Amino acid sequence: MIVLDRLTKRYGNAVSVDQLSLTVPTGTICALVGASGGGKTTTLRLINRLIEADEGRVLIDGTDAASLAPVALRRRIGYVIQSVGLFPHWNVARNIATVPDLLGWKRDRIDRRIDELLDLVGLDPASYRHRRPHELSGGQQQRVGVARALAADPDLLLMDEPFGALDPVTRDGLQAALLDIQARTGKTIVIVTHDIDEAIRLASLVAVLDGGKLIQHGSPHDLLARPANAFVEAFVGGPRRGLRLLQVTRVRERADFSEPIGGTPIDADVTLDIALERMVTTGAHRLPVYDRAADRRGTLVLAAIASPDGRQT
Numbered sequence: 208m209i210v211l212d213r214l215t216k217r218y219g220n221a222v223s224v225d226q227l228s229l230t231v232p233t234g235t236i237c238a239l240v241g242a243s244g245g246g247k248t249t250t251l252r253l254i255n256r257l258i259e260a261d262e263g264r265v266l267i268d269g270t271d272a273a274s275l276a277p278v279a280l281r282r283r284i285g286y287v288i289q290s291v292g293l294f295p296h297w298n299v300a301r302n303i304a305t306v307p308d309l310l311g312w313k314r315d316r317i318d319r320r321i322d323e324l325l326d327l328v329g330l331d332p333a334s335y336r337h338r339r340p341h342e343l344s345g346g347q348q349q350r351v352g353v354a355r356a357l358a359a360d361p362d363l364l365l366m367d368e369p370f371g372a373l374d375p376v377t378r379d380g381l382q383a384a385l386l387d388i389q390a391r392t393g394k395t396i397v398i399v400t401h402d403i404d405e406a407i408r409l410a411s412l413v414a415v416l417d418g419g420k421l422i423q424h425g426s427p428h429d430l431l432a433r434p435a436n437a438f439v440e441a442f443v444g445g446p447r448r449g450l451r452l453l454q455v456t457r458v459r460e461r462a463d464f465s466e467p468i469g470g471t472p473i474d475a476d477v478t479l480d481i482a483l484e485r486m487v488t489t490g491a492h493r494l495p496v497y498d499r500a501a502d503r504r505g506t507l508v509l510a511a512i513a514s515p516d517g518r519q520t
């Protein structure tokens with residue numbers, strides 16, 4: 208678990224991060240979002256002490272980060288940035304081995320770890336191990352950046368706009384890869400993004416920052432359903448808030464399990480946007496639903512999707 212406790216950073220008279228308190232439970236992906244200059248990058252850098260706080264503390268599993276030596280901190284926290292920051296004259300393997308080398312791991316352990324990580328991020332070790340960064344696409348470089356950050360098996364991964372510069376298809380693939388890595392490793396991840404759709408897809412906890420202050424935090428559904436103020440409302444949704452709500456609400460929450468109908472069912476675990484898409488493309492106003500977890504069948508009607516509180520009218 209990571210706890211930010213009244214974290215504050217000033218530059219001259221300007222406050223970049225202002226009394227920021229936030230708890231990120233272990234195994235959670237937390238997205239820091241908000242307008243440009245809101246203090247997202249500064250917060251990330253305060254967590255791994257690339258910059259020092261003027262006030263407040265960062266606790267990593269109960270330990271004050273200020274009490275950890277820099278090498279210990281680097282081992283516990285992986286860091287991925289948009290420009291990747293791979294060393295251009297080192298090959299992929301050596302780039303990934305940066306922190307294990309620093310920690311004095313034995314050669315064969317490092318080699319095993321490099322192959323394991325390349326597999327994890329979806330790059331074939333035999334083809335990519337010896338390439339230099341300029342022989343990789345932007346998306347492949349970003350995958351190597353993630354592998355490097357995970358090399359010493361840190362508890363916490365900090366990612367600053369990691370997929371920001373990539374085309375939508377590559378970005379989509381890397382988001383899926385990150386979700387898969389998180390599911391397999393259970394890492395705690397804090398990611399800065401400008402892209403609210405990325406935050407909604409990846410994070411179970413979204414923190415909205417403005418002027419260095421935490422304006423609201425909660426699940427994507429919380430923020431979309433109950434934005435705390437006009438800033439959050441405009442930021443998380445604007446004219447697409449209703450559509451995004453469909454992306455974070457599951458069919459099971461709106462289906463009626465008392466009256467099943469026949470036909471090929473839709474999975475109760477999929478989100479309402481998928482169900483609506485099926486209704487639009489097939490012209491159906493009701494869909495059969497199957498809830499695998501409870502082995503029950505039901506029905507989803509169009510009116511239940513449109514109703515904000517889930518009641519059918």
Ligand SMILES: Nc1ncnc2c1ncn2[C@@H]1O[C@H](COP(=O)(O)OP(=O)(O)OP(=O)(O)O)[C@@H](O)[C@H]1O
Nearest residue numbers: 218222223241242243244245246247248249250401
């Ligand atoms: N080294 C610095 N010296 C002076 N001011 C700084 C410094 N670093 C950041 N700031 C200021 O702190 C504020 C927060 O910056 P920060 O980079 O954390 O915002 P951000 O939310 O990450 O923005 P963006 O989305 O544009 O990357 C900004 O007003 C910025 O100008």
